Amino acid sequence: MIERKNAASKVFYMLTVFIVVIFSLSCLLPLVYTLALSLSSKEAVASGQVGFFPVGLTLVNYKEIMKDMQFFLSFGIAVQRVILSTLIALAVMIPASYALAKSKKEFAPRNVIMWICMFCMMFSGGLIPWYMTMKNYGLINSVLGLAVCGGLPIYNMILMINFFESISKELEEAAIVDGAGPWRILFSIVLPISKPIIATIALFTIVGQWNEFFQGYVLSTKINYYPLQSYIKQMVVQIDYSTITEDQFASLANLSNTALNSAKIFVSMLPILVIYPFLQKYFVSGIMLGSVKE
Template identity: 55%
Template structure:
């Protein structure tokens, strides 16, 4: 009887493992397929011969992307935007979520501010008023327009606020008794206990600033000020071969819109694929368990 149960248990575990492996492969295949298409020749992609491995291996798509120095300039602009935007947004969200996590008796303006945030999250003034406002603040053709244009994501504020409200109230009360002020409580107690939600909003912010392209199209009048996503969106394969050298013309002949677009997609998502594993462990780790002893 015991052996039969053991056999059934092993069979079910094996089945579950197989299902999980299958789901994992389904999730990874689009990324792999994008890479395979970007490394395949124009003829192979057009003929539908590309499935699991590159056909007619070529690096023409990547060479077309990186041969222009503007690509590297746009990459640095995107990197600067991610660093500045993530840092500023993280700090603002933290400072706003902490007082809003208190009740109306502790912070009298809490309900008013919350209603204003919800209203701003649901409605906005429109693109033209937003542009006029940004222009009046001198944020056209300026990296600060991209950094501060969406500097306060209300959803992230609500996410952090709710996490703070679920922290044991006894922690803050004990700190107050020991003479700690709001700043010390926030940075020395709440932040260390909130690594999961901090990592979450940091990933959300990094992904937003890295992938967002429309604001640059509105605020930037010069291509050299475009971040990577906006610049790659402007890259087109419709190029006059007469203005190209022989090597570039040869690469152009072996590249299609599909292969070039696949290369763009893979280049732009590669940094996020590298960064995400460093934050992933915080999504599943409980920090506050056992923080208060009865």
């Protein structure tokens, strides 16, 4: 009987590993294919010879990116946007979530504010009122406008509220006995033990803001103000061949638009690939503690 259970456990374990490996490959292979395209020659890409390994290995596409100043300008705008939006979101969300995690007895307007937040999460004012609001506040062609245009992410706030509600009340009661006020409790007790949910919310904000491109189109009237993903989205450029030099024409002839775009896409993914491992250790615990309430 015990041997049968052990055999069943091994089968279940192997099946689980197989499923996880398949899902992992489904996420990894598109990234590998994009990298292979970016490192392949123009002829190989045009003829469809590229699979998961480069054909006609070349760095010409990455050298061309180094000459594209607009790419790096948009890259810098995207970095500023991510930093600002993350700091603003956490600065607003942490005190709001801490207050809303209190009971109605401790914070009387709690239920009313929660209903308003839930309503705003379900229904929006529409694109035109949103744009008019951003314009009236002078947030067109502004990094600050790109950072705050998404508003307060209610779903993330709900996760943080649930996390704060799971913190033992005895900790706060002990601090109150020692004479600590609400702000002292928040900064000295609650935040130090809230690293998992803060890292999780920061990761959600970073990934969301880095990959967002539509708002960059709406809030930027010139390409110089485009964040990186908006710039990559409109990479189909019309070239006036009557004005380029012979050397420039020779350079363009050696490039594949698909391979060059793949190189830009791969470079744009690198920051997220670098940041994610540092926050991943907090991710699972942050989601579980922020979504389950005892």
